[in-house]
Amino acid sequence: MKPELKFVDIISQQPKMQKRKNDLSSFEYTYRAEITSMYQLTDMETLYRIQIVNPEERRRFAFIPGQFLMLEIPGIGEAPFSISSSPSIHGEVELCIRKAGNLTNFLSKVGRGAIVGIRGPFGTGFPMEEMHGQNILLIAGGLGLVPLRSPIAYVQENRSHFREVNIVYGTKSPQHLLFTYQYDVWIKDDINLNIIVEKADPSWIGSVGMLTDTLMKILEGRDNEFYHNTYAIVCGPPVMFKFVCNMLNKFNIPMQKMFVSLERRMHCGMGKCCRCNVGSTYTCLKGPVFDYWTVMNLKEAI
């Protein structure tokens, strides 16, 4: 026998039936997807509607609110974005993206019809079905409204399954408000929309102050039945989490019913590159959606 090693081809060796999580060939596979529309929301943020090109792949692509995907422009870069659209639409996602770096600035210039690559969806989501029959508090600061738009869409589509629904949304100024064109529909769907800005302009007639002020007004003077049957979803800049979560905790909202979505810069989305580690937990696998008890046990999470 010739003492020569045979080359092992890992792809031909793996079993035919594979889940995406074990399939070696799906690791670097990107869906080709088309930017079908671009809608400018503010000076800095644009809402992109992106549709997977292949109809079969489009049918298979499903996600749950809170999950993220990796968006790639060949030669420019790849970065994680949370999905901002209804989970009931398959193969088409809306991403609200701020111009912040190479990739996002380039993206703002490519225009409708451009083909991009997407991988995913990745990570954990908000347990929407678990929340049926409960009150919901959606608390967003600034860009934090982006990942919350997906659970909001879910709530709208399944409004009868939820009791009182409150959105608490704070931004720096009225010019920074996102998705303003949708507010009327949210309100008509019996969602209480509480918007507060830090700094008003002359045209602003709403509240001015900190997000926690508004939250306090909603939480104050309710009975235990309300607190115990309320789910909270929190997303915003790191500094916001602490104040909001402490307040919710003080009102005895159960820790397992408080969810936060953490932001980290993933490079792989699959628990390999370690760039998103909080302490030593992979935000891309165990998160980005964590319940508050888990977050309390993570070092340097918020």
Next chain:
Amino acid sequence: MIFRIFEKKELKNLFEILAAHNKVVGPVEIGKDKQCNPIYAFTEVSDFNSIKLDYTTTKLPAKRYFLPFHEDLSTFRIKDNNWQKTIDYNADRPLIFFGLHPCDINALNKLDKVLLHSVFPMPYYVAKRKNMFIIGIDCVPQPFCFCRSMGSDTALHGFDMFITNLGTRYFVEILTDTAYNFLKNIKTEEPKEKDHILYMKSAAERNKKFTAKVDTTDLAKILDMEFQSDVWKQWGDKCLACGTCANVCPTCYCYGVEETVDINLKSARKTKMLHSCNLIDFAEVAGGHNFRPERHSRLKYRYYHKHRGFVEAFEESLCVGCGRCGESCLAGIKVPEVIASVRGGKKR
């Protein structure tokens, strides 16, 4: 496990038979340091005499053969508004590793846990790992080796055969049928009782030579407790945040991905580059917020990942105790000292 024993000169025969048909990587001497001690490195070898089987340790691990520092994950052909992606796992032939120490074999076993056996196995690693044939060799513990504390001083699996120097002969453990068949090409014997005794004696001798120690009792818990400890700040002040420790570490696998357009503007590539959690941009996110802006928080994270996070996930530390990071650190930061100081609380 099957054991055999063979005369030392037979190893050369084995090498030559294997090297005639396969690519072989082994430890060679590539120069001398300031104290005139030899510097060793893993490199491709074709001549048995250039392999230094009595090497102390290599500056760099064999990592570049299975976790290259630079690696193209995919390439793109770009035409007008369209593009085509080509994925290549960058493995085209098997590799024989001739003479890996137990620490480096254990490093592979640890990497397997996260890159091969967990969710989303990484094909770039798997393709290379499945095409490795490993001949392990015993070592002489050096003053900086604390592998015994990390439980990595012996390798139980992760190799094809493991040879131990018994003076005039080699004692060999055979783990795979491939190794068993390869060994049919040279003259080997069934070890006798006196050979077993010789083996045990040599193992006991080796055990006496370990000097560096790390107390790992309750370490995961202690790292949690001492998260705010001032000792981290003191080490952070020393740390140069250069990332050398990750570069020389046999188990550091963290990376970053970058994309570049080729100069012809017709093609592009997505490149994976090993990163280090000590580098300043490791935990930076869009808009410039950095979750670990200070050196001490990044240094601490490195220990946290190795000695706590990995323990939590896989019941073992990600550190094999090879001591390379301490030897290469420009600021002289050594793992046993850092951990001792964290255990010792504030006094340092």
